[in-house]
Amino acid sequence: MATRPVRGPSGELSADEIAELGGSLHETLQTACPVQEPVVEGLIDRGQIVVIAARPGTGKTPLLTQLVSAVSVGKPFLDFATRQCRGAIIDLESSPARHREQMQRQWRTMSIGDEAARNIDAFVRGNADDPNSRELDRVLTKCSHVQRWIWLKKVATRRGYGLIVVDTALAFTPFKAADEEKTRSLFSWASGLRQAPSHPAIVLVLHLRKPDRKTPTPKLLEDPYSWTDEFLGSGVWSASADVRLGLENIGKDDHVAFAGFRRGNGEVSPRIIEPQVEELDGHDHPTIWKLVEPSLAVGSVINGTQLARFNKLPVGQEVTWSDFLNVTGAPKVSASRLIQRATAAGVLDYDPSRKTYRRRV
Numbered sequence: 001m002a003t004r005p006v007r008g009p010s011g012e013l014s015a016d017e018i019a020e021l022g023g024s025l026h027e028t029l030q031t032a033c034p035v036q037e038p039v040v041e042g043l044i045d046r047g048q049i050v051v052i053a054a055r056p057g058t059g060k061t062p063l064l065t066q067l068v069s070a071v072s073v074g075k076p077f078l079d080f081a082t083r084q085c086r087g088a089i090i091d092l093e094s095s096p097a098r099h100r101e102q103m104q105r106q107w108r109t110m111s112i113g114d115e116a117a118r119n120i121d122a123f124v125r126g127n128a129d130d131p132n133s134r135e136l137d138r139v140l141t142k143c144s145h146v147q148r149w150i151w152l153k154k155v156a157t158r159r160g161y162g163l164i165v166v167d168t169a170l171a172f173t174p175f176k177a178a179d180e181e182k183t184r185s186l187f188s189w190a191s192g193l194r195q196a197p198s199h200p201a202i203v204l205v206l207h208l209r210k211p212d213r214k215t216p217t218p219k220l221l222e223d224p225y226s227w228t229d230e231f232l233g234s235g236v237w238s239a240s241a242d243v244r245l246g247l248e249n250i251g252k253d254d255h256v257a258f259a260g261f262r263r264g265n266g267e268v269s270p271r272i273i274e275p276q277v278e279e280l281d282g283h284d285h286p287t288i289w290k291l292v293e294p295s296l297a298v299g300s301v302i303n304g305t306q307l308a309r310f311n312k313l314p315v316g317q318e319v320t321w322s323d324f325l326n327v328t329g330a331p332k333v334s335a336s337r338l339i340q341r342a343t344a345a346g347v348l349d350y351d352p353s354r355k356t357y358r359r360r361v
Contacts, residue, residue, distance in 0.1 A: 039071055039163050039201045041081040043268060044243060046162060047199040049190050051169075051237055053206040053228065054247035058256065059275055060205055061093050062286045063247065064165045065103055066110075067203070071163050072119035073112045078258065078271050079291055085162025086198075088121045088155070090136070092171035096127035105278060105287045121159060145173040149189035156196040164193070169204035177209060183236040206237070208246075220248040221301060221344055222337060224259045224267055243268075255292055255300040257344065270344035272297040294346035295361050301341040306334075310342055310359070318356040 036045040044050055054060045070077040074084030091099050099122060107113050125140065127133035139151050156164060166172050173189075175182040190202050218226040228244040229235065238244055245260035245268065254277075259270035275286030292300070302310060309328040313319065319327060325335055339357065342348035349358045 037199075038083055039085060040067070040077055041083075043077075043080050043245075043262075044163070044201045044203070046201055047194045048201050048242035049187065049194065049240070050201060050203045050243040050245060051206060051228070051241040052203060052245040052247070052260075053208050055208050055249075058247045058249065059286045059289065060247060061091065061167055062102060062106070062275070063258075063289050064167055064203065064205060065089060065091075065099075066106055066288050068120055068163060068165055069103070069106055069110060069112060069116050072116045075110065075112065078273060078289065083162075084119075086119050086121075086160055087163040088159070088161045088165070088200075089123065090152070090164070090166045090172055091122060091124045093167055094124060096124045096130065096133060099124045102285075102287075109276065109288050121155075121161075140172075145185070146189055148173060149193055153193045153196050156193060156198060156200055160198045161196075161200045162198055163203070164200045165203040165205065167205040169206060177206065177237070178234050180234050180236045183234050184240070187236070187240040204241075219250075219257075220246050220259050221250065221257045221270055221341060224270075225261045228261065250300050253296075253300070255297065256289075257301075258289075259344070270340075272301060272345055291346070297345035298342075298347055298361075301345045302338070306338045306341065309334075309338060310347075313357075313359040315359050315361065318351070318354065318358050320356055324357055 036047075038045050052060065052064070067077050068087040068089055069075075071082045071085055072087050074082055076082060094102065103116075103120075103122070107116050110116075121132060123132045123136040124130075125133060125137055139148050143151060152164070155161075169186065170177060173186060175186075177183070186204075190204065194200060194202055217230055220227045224244070224246065227246055227248070229238050241263075243260060243262050245258070248257045249255070250257045250272070254274045256273050256275075257270060258273050260268040262268055272292045273289045274292050276288050276290055277284045278287045279285075298307065298310075309330050312327050312329070313324070314327075324330075324339070325332065328335060328338070330338055339348060339350070342359075343350060347360050349360060350356075351358070
């Protein structure tokens with residue numbers, strides 16, 4: 001067994017440690033980087049750590065079971081293409097009966113059934129008749145925080161997961177979200193998990209902290225980078241995550257914004273979504289989330305002034321950025337915000353190769 005190099009009395013690196021640091025920049029540039037294999041195109045890659053946050057009751061759990069279900073069979077997720085892989089859900093929010101009913105209703109709605117059941121492992125507390133549930137209860141009762149992540153890595157290695165959802169992260173390893181030292185430890189443990197042979201993407205689910213009512217807070221659609229910084233409670237969450245996603249109620253009806261930020265790639269193409277509701281346990285609950293029809297989404301994300309400017313654009317005609325400013329009469333900052341919201345609503349297309357915009361409806 002290799003011994004750990006020992007530092008000298010002055011604290012400088014030993015020769016062994018220096019040797020382990022690697023070579024020159026030239027040598028580094030000659031080293032091939034691993035291919036980032038998508039799990040969800042334009043959203044999540046293998047080996048990434050994803051943080052998704054929302055207020056309690058927004059519908060995070062059904063959204064994430066829908067994510068795992070879609071990936072398990074390679075079906076689109078909110079119009080994002082997926083790559084089929086095996087998935088796992090650590091669901092600490094639901095009862096076993098509620099979780100099972102939720103999943104089965106989703107599968108019926110998505111028409112995926114048995115195939116999804118074969119490709120998903122669910123770990124839900126409190127079901128003595130289910131081996132996964134018994135194992136989770138044992139781990140939560142007898143294992144330390146770090147041991148729980150080591151256990152999950154062993155399971156991932158054995159079963160070959162490509163996507164793992166931990167709902168919620170602070171129920172699996174409880175601590176205060178603002179504790180930066182423990183947050184760093186959590187990301188260290190999650191980094192160990194993603195080094196399993198299948199290199200799974202890891203989704204950590206969080207409840208948003210309460211906003212400071214004395215100061216204005218950013219909106220998810222307008223500024224997803226600042227939104228996640230503001231609400232996560234510690235900068236370590238946003239600085240350490242590869243992908244930061246959020247859900248936020250907007251406008252009228254049940255419309256919700258789904259947006260975020262990917263390190264190195266910028267803002268995630270936002271979606272305006274709404275729940276397909278069914279009765280469960282005597283109450284209405286989201287079964288799955290679906291995209292809002294564009295003409296209906298406009299009213300939730302574009303205010304009156306923006307709509308008046310947007311309506312000046314000719315339908316179906318491509319316009320450049322300069323044309324957009326001239327036709328709408330909007331200042332640059334307002335025009336950028338209008339473009340972002342209209343794109344999220346699905347009523348404006350952007351062609352990156354031609355650098356043009358096209359009004360759809």
